[in-house]
Amino acid sequence: MKNKEPIILIVVIFFSLVTYYLVETFAHGVMHKHVDSEKFQYNDLPALTKSGNVANGKELIVDAGCTGCHSMEKAGMPAPMDAVTAAQSYGVNPPDLSEAGAIYDAKFLADLIKNPAHALKVEHKFDASKGEMHPMVPFYGMGGDIDQEVADIVAYLKDLAVSPSEVTPTMAFENACGRCHAVGYENWTQIGTKPSFKHEKDSLAFDIQVLEYEESLSKYMGKLPPDLSNYIRSRSESFLSTFIENPQNHLAGTAMPRVGVTADSAEKVLEYMRDAGDTKRHEREEIGMYVMIYIVIFAIFAFLWKKQVWRDLH
Amino acid sequence: MAHFTKATSVKDWLNQRLAIETVEKVMMSEYWIPKNINFLWAMGMVLVVTFALLLVSGIFLLMYYVPTVDEAFHSVNYTIMREVDFGWLWRHVHGVAASVVFLVIYIHMFTGIYYGSYKKGREMIWISGMLLFVAFSAEAFSGYMLPWGQMSYWAGMVITNLFAGGSLHADGLVEWIRGDYVPAQAFLGRFFMLHVLLIPLAIVGLIGLHFAALRIPHVNNQDGEEIDFDAESKKYLAGDKAGSKVMRFANDFMSKDLMVVGIFLIFLFYLVFWNYGFALDAINFDPADGLKTPAHIYPEWYFLWSYEILRPFPIDLGLILFGFAQVIFVLLPFLDRSPNTCPANRRGTMFKVWFWLMLSNMIVLTAMGKLPPEGIFSTIGLVAAVLFVVQWLALPFITSREKKV
Amino acid sequence: MENNSRRGFMGKAFGAVAAVGAVGSLVAMKKTWDPLPSVKAAGFTTLDMTTYQEGVMVTEKWRGKPIFVLKKSAEVMENEKGNPAAEARNIKIGDDNFMVAIGLCTHLGCIPAFRPAENDFLCACHGGMFDASGLVTKVPPPRGFDIPPFRIDGTNLILGEVGPEWQSMKDNGVTL
Numbered sequence: 042m043k044n045k046e047p048i049i050l051i052v053v054i055f056f057s058l059v060t061y062y063l064v065e066t067f068a069h070g071v072m073h074k075h076v077d078s079e080k081f082q083y084n085d086l087p088a089l090t091k092s093g094n095v096a097n098g099k100e101l102i103v104d105a106g107c108t109g110c111h112s113m114e115k116a117g118m119p120a121p122m123d124a125v126t127a128a129q130s131y132g133v134n135p136p137d138l139s140e141a142g143a144i145y146d147a148k149f150l151a152d153l154i155k156n157p158a159h160a161l162k163v164e165h166k167f168d169a170s171k172g173e174m175h176p177m178v179p180f181y182g183m184g185g186d187i188d189q190e191v192a193d194i195v196a197y198l199k200d201l202a203v204s205p206s207e208v209t210p211t212m213a214f215e216n217a218c219g220r221c222h223a224v225g226y227e228n229w230t231q232i233g234t235k236p237s238f239k240h241e242k243d244s245l246a247f248d249i250q251v252l253e254y255e256e257s258l259s260k261y262m263g264k265l266p267p268d269l270s271n272y273i274r275s276r277s278e279s280f281l282s283t284f285i286e287n288p289q290n291h292l293a294g295t296a297m298p299r300v301g302v303t304a305d306s307a308e309k310v311l312e313y314m315r316d317a318g319d320t321k322r323h324e325r326e327e328i329g330m331y332v333m334i335y336i337v338i339f340a341i342f343a344f345l346w347k348k349q350v351w352r353d354l355h
Numbered sequence: 356m357a358h359f360t361k362a363t364s365v366k367d368w369l370n371q372r373l374a375i376e377t378v379e380k381v382m383m384s385e386y387w388i389p390k391n392i393n394f395l396w397a398m399g400m401v402l403v404v405t406f407a408l409l410l411v412s413g414i415f416l417l418m419y420y421v422p423t424v425d426e427a428f429h430s431v432n433y434t435i436m437r438e439v440d441f442g443w444l445w446r447h448v449h450g451v452a453a454s455v456v457f458l459v460i461y462i463h464m465f466t467g468i469y470y471g472s473y474k475k476g477r478e479m480i481w482i483s484g485m486l487l488f489v490a491f492s493a494e495a496f497s498g499y500m501l502p503w504g505q506m507s508y509w510a511g512m513v514i515t516n517l518f519a520g521g522s523l524h525a526d527g528l529v530e531w532i533r534g535d536y537v538p539a540q541a542f543l544g545r546f547f548m549l550h551v552l553l554i555p556l557a558i559v560g561l562i563g564l565h566f567a568a569l570r571i572p573h574v575n576n577q578d579g580e581e582i583d584f585d586a587e588s589k590k591y592l593a594g595d596k597a598g599s600k601v602m603r604f605a606n607d608f609m610s611k612d613l614m615v616v617g618i619f620l621i622f623l624f625y626l627v628f629w630n631y632g633f634a635l636d637a638i639n640f641d642p643a644d645g646l647k648t649p650a651h652i653y654p655e656w657y658f659l660w661s662y663e664i665l666r667p668f669p670i671d672l673g674l675i676l677f678g679f680a681q682v683i684f685v686l687l688p689f690l691d692r693s694p695n696t697c698p699a700n701r702r703g704t705m706f707k708v709w710f711w712l713m714l715s716n717m718i719v720l721t722a723m724g725k726l727p728p729e730g731i732f733s734t735i736g737l738v739a740a741v742l743f744v745v746q747w748l749a750l751p752f753i754t755s756r757e758k759k760v
Numbered sequence: 761m762e763n764n765s766r767r768g769f770m771g772k773a774f775g776a777v778a779a780v781g782a783v784g785s786l787v788a789m790k791k792t793w794d795p796l797p798s799v800k801a802a803g804f805t806t807l808d809m810t811t812y813q814e815g816v817m818v819t820e821k822w823r824g825k826p827i828f829v830l831k832k833s834a835e836v837m838e839n840e841k842g843n844p845a846a847e848a849r850n851i852k853i854g855d856d857n858f859m860v861a862i863g864l865c866t867h868l869g870c871i872p873a874f875r876p877a878e879n880d881f882l883c884a885c886h887g888g889m890f891d892a893s894g895l896v897t898k899v900p901p902p903r904g905f906d907i908p909p910f911r912i913d914g915t916n917l918i919l920g921e922v923g924p925e926w927q928s929m930k931d932n933g934v935t936l
Contacts, residue, residue: 045577046393053395053462056718063722064656065633071726072651226433239806271432275640318640321436321443328444329628335784336624339777340617346774347610353596354390354607411785415792438798440791606771613774 076283076290081304086148086160091189093196101194105180107138115139115201124220124232128254131176132261134220134231142198143205144216149301150195154180155187161298162289176261205305210313213306218269221258221297223251226270226317231258262296273311273318281311383605387588389576390602396574397615398463403562404616405456405623410555412449415442420501422547424540427503428642444627447635451627453495454634457657459619460488465714468687471696472575478688479568485685487561490554495655497550503543504639509652511538511546517677521670537645579697651727659724660717664744666728667737676744683747690750693757701760705753709746716742804920806913807860809853817874819863822908822919826863826871828881831856836879836892846893848934849904851925853912860917861894861905907935 099116102108110127112120114137120127124134141150153160157177158167167175183190203212214224220231228235230251238244259265272281283290285307288297302310315322362368369375388396419439421430435442464484467473473481496514500507515538519529534541573584582600591599602608626634633656638649654662665677683690695702699710716739723736805822812818812831820827832840832850837857840846851858865872865883872883872890880897881890889898894905911923929935 049393049395056714057458060656060718060721061633063718064659064725068722068725226437271640274635275637277637318432325443325447325628329624332624332628333621335781336617336620339781340614340621342770342774342777343610343614343617346770347614349768349770350606350610354602355597415789418792434796438796440794441788442792444788445792610771 073277073280076280078279078283078286081146081286081302081307083146083148083301086152089147089151089192089195091186091192093189093192093194095193095196095200097190098193098195098197098200101183101190102138102197105183105194106178107180107194110135110177112137113139113201125250125254125257128257128261133176133258134254135177136216136220138198138201140202140208140212140216142195142200142202143208144202144213144303144306145301146303147195147199150198151191153177153301154191154194160301162287163296163298165294166296205303208306208309210309210316213302213309214313217300217302217306217310221262221266223268224270224313224317225268227313231255266297269314269317271318273314278311281314282307285310383609384603385588386570386604387584387591387601388574388604388608389580389582390600391576391578391580392574393577394611394615395462395466396608397612398459398466400609400612401459401616401619402456402463404619405452405459406558406562408448408452408623409456412445412452413551415445416449417551422501422543424503424543424643427501427543431502432640447627447631450634451623451631453498454655454657455623455626456491457495457655460491461657464488464684468713469699469710470575470577471579471691471698471702473688474691474696476572477568477575480565480572481688482685483561483565483568487558487565488684489681490558490561492658494550494554494558495657497546497554499639499655500538500543500546501550502639503643505641505643505647505649506636506639506652508538508643508645509648510654511542513652515542517665517674521674575696577698579695581696653725656721656725659722660720661724663720663724663736664740666724667733667740676740679744679747687750690747690754692751692755695757695760697760703757706757709750709753712742713746716746804918807917807919808915809856809858809917810915812856812858815876815879817876820919822862825908827908827919828859828861828863828874828905830859830874830892832859832892840893843893845895845904845934846891848929848932849894849907851910851912851917853915853917858917859892859894859905860907860910860919862908864906865901866896866903866906867901903936904934 102113103118108118109121110131112118112135116139120135120137122130127134145153149160156179158164158169158175161175163175167173180187180191180194215229219229223230231254232251235247235251238247255265276284280291284292285300285302287299288295289299359371362371366375416431416435419430419435419442421427431446435446437443467481467484496510500511511533515529515532518532519525530536533539534545573582576582584601587599587601591601591603596602636655638651641649653659661677661680664680665673667673668676693702693706699707719735719739720743723732723739726732726736728736803823805820805827807820807829812829814831814833817828817830820829837850840850849859851860863871865885865888867883867886867888870883870885872881872888874881879892883889883901886900887898888896888901890901890905891897894907896902896904907926907929908919909922910926911918911921912925926935
């Protein structure tokens with residue numbers, strides 16, 4: 042009797058793989074459009090032409106009034122108001138600038154300082170010609186060469202911040218995303234990590250603060266930016282990366298700004314999201330290796346037993 | 356009171372009270388299986404092992420899952436996935452096994468169709484098997500509700516809406532099924548009950564029926580040959596193991612069964628650890644939101660073929676054909692009018708074509724069911740759905756013309 | 761049985777391999793039963809000992825259990841003099857003296873009620889009584905209140921951590 046098993050196996054595998062390909066790879070390709078990454082080059086923004094003076098930048102940042110909204114805790118400049126009050130005024134809490142120089146792209150920072158709505162790609166929402174101004178006041182210069190002044194400010198921010206390699210995933214996320222997006226699974230709220238409270242009354246008071254902040258934020262953005270705890274699993278990594286790079290490429294007309302992170306910081310943001318939504322990935326890989334080795338040994342022994350039992354059946 | 360003698364051993368003591376030796380002979384060592392089979396015959400054991408994996412992983416998930424609309428999602432994606440030691444492992448095993456079990460069910464089913472294992476005396480095996488398919492489908496659907504993600508909610512919404520019966524507008528029935536106007540706490544609670552208790556009990560009962568239905572007709576073989584199990588088993592027991600056409604279930608058949616299981620588990624655990632996206636769909640990682648439908652809703656892959664039979668038609672016709680599709684497979688032993696119990700490739704061109712066309716068409720239906728119902732995809736889906744119905748209606752006519760082999 | 765005797769070496773070897781897998785699965789299952797990290801982390805309660813008033817018994821919570829905190833008055837401290845059992849249970853923080861105890865009767869686990877007028881505890885279940893130092897004054901409780909592991913940190917008392925004072929209480933049999 043001819044042994045038909047090899048051909049049967051091929052037929053079964055063939056039909057299974059065809060089904061898998063059509064239902065997964067092909068269908069998902071049809072449902073989700075492909076967006077190319079420009080690898081955080083910010084090609085639409087002009088290159089920096091001037092080399093900045095740190096000391097001058099340090100003076101400018103105060104004289105130009107930046108610290109009227111922005112804290113720089115590292116430089117001893119606290120926030121002028123608490124997060125909830127700030128959100129009531131501006132829609133969102135203006136970021137602390139201590140690490141901005143390490144997290145954001147220099148070209149982006151330069152453009153942002155002069156024209157926030159343009160750098161953030163929210164001109165569809167804030168049209169200057171119609172008098173709709175972005176909450177951040179642009180820098181109109183302090184009388185000298187504005188490009189030099191901007192370069193000085195950016196140089197100071199870079200000097201103030203840690204070196205880019207010292208930026209941790211938590212720093213990157215909390216700075217670039219955390220003022221709009223909560224991450225419940227890491228206990229992160231838009232006004233900071235929720236502390237543990239002894240009395241329920243205090244815990245509820247904190248929750249109310251968060252809700253008030255979110256109310257201002259929802260009015261400003263149009264709807265509440267989603268909690269990102271599981272986004273690393275609900276959206277693919279390539280989607281998230283290209284979305285962070287330019288939200289308009291995926292959701293044209295969205296209120297989410299282009300946040301202007303460097304490629305490095307973007308990767309750290311993704312790492313933070315992996316820690317939140319795919320926490321046990323390292324354990325999974327490790328245990329997976331051991332289980333696979335065991336199962337192969339199991340199959341080999343099963344095969345050897347079968348051979349022995351069947352020796353006198355053929 | 357029956358007569359009992361002083362036991363000579365523990366085995367003898369149990370044997371006098373439970374007849375364990377007879378049970379062992381009937382179920383294992385003198386349950387005769389034809390030798391003329393291939394690895395596809397091991398799919399039954401593969402299904403038992405997969406079901407066992409689902410039961411065990413389910414037990415550990417059940418320890419931490421909270422069946423309320425507020426906590427369900429986080430009990431799974433935070434507590435089980437992040438906090439519980441190995442929680443992520445049980446979740447991945449459960450989700451992947453629940454999907455892979457249907458691949459094996461379909462292979463098992465189409466093996467039965469190909470070799471005519473539903474004919475002449477084996478009708479109850481086929482029917483109990485199809486009832487198991489229905490039970491597993493209900494188990495899978497109810498289980499999918501439990502994480503209470505976006506897909507859970509909207510699949511629940513869409514599938515329960517089917518019971519409105521199109522133009523019948525049986526909205527009261529739909530509300531009764533849900534226990535509420537929309538899928539909410541009542542809905543989650545009852546599907547939790549179904550998934551954890553009622554349907555597993557039904558499955559265990561049906562497996563018992565399926566095995567019982569198998570015992571008297573015995574397992575089929577690659578040629579559909581009617582074997583004289585008494586004569587062949589006497590040959591085997593007399594010492595002619597190589598010459599006999601049959602072998603013992605235990606350990607002869609079982610050793611090959613377990614070898615196939617070993618290879619299957621390599622494939623399964625690879626998916627569990629590294630390639631589980633097909634089973635743990637991304638959309639279900641968004642918490643359920645009754646005020647926002649996802650851009651793409653689709654059922655799990657194993658329901659896609661029947662979903663695609665519903666979709667292309669106006670609602671009433673679609674529901675009728677959908678109902679037809681669920682039931683028609685059960686009727687196979689009675690629709691196949693041919694006198695032959697043999698593999699499809701020897702049953703003449705008509706049935707051979709019928710078989711491969713049915714298999715391919717179900718794959719086409721599956722693929723179209725996943726794709727957005729637009730343009731060329733919806734046309735192909737419509738043609739495939741119509742072909743499915745036509746094939747089944749034609750089956751009695753094709754098979755009654757078959758010559759006896 | 762003919763079949764069994766022919767199973768031979770490979771069958772037993774395969775059985776052994778399968779058993780290894782079973783044991784591995786059982787280890788994973790045992791770990792799934794373990795208390796969750798959040799449960800273990802919540803096992804520490806910090807008490808600010810400056811907030812208590814003399815003679816006012818406050819019930820705090822630690823690991824789901826009630827904790828009696830009683831700031832002892834000078835009168836109670838006078839009564840304790842010469843009573844080594846009572847003095848050994850005392851918890852001194854700065855100039856203040858406290859009785860800190862797990863608020864469960866050591867008889868069968870009911871929560872005794874504090875009687876401010878008598879400055880003692882009466883357990884309603886079987887009539888057991890404890891004094892302001894935590895010692896038994898009326899049976900059936902077999903021993904004084906158990907004292908939770910604690911560590912003194914300035915004017916804070918951290919329950920769940922083991923400090924030297926508690927360790928010596930345990931070593932001397934003052935508490936279990």
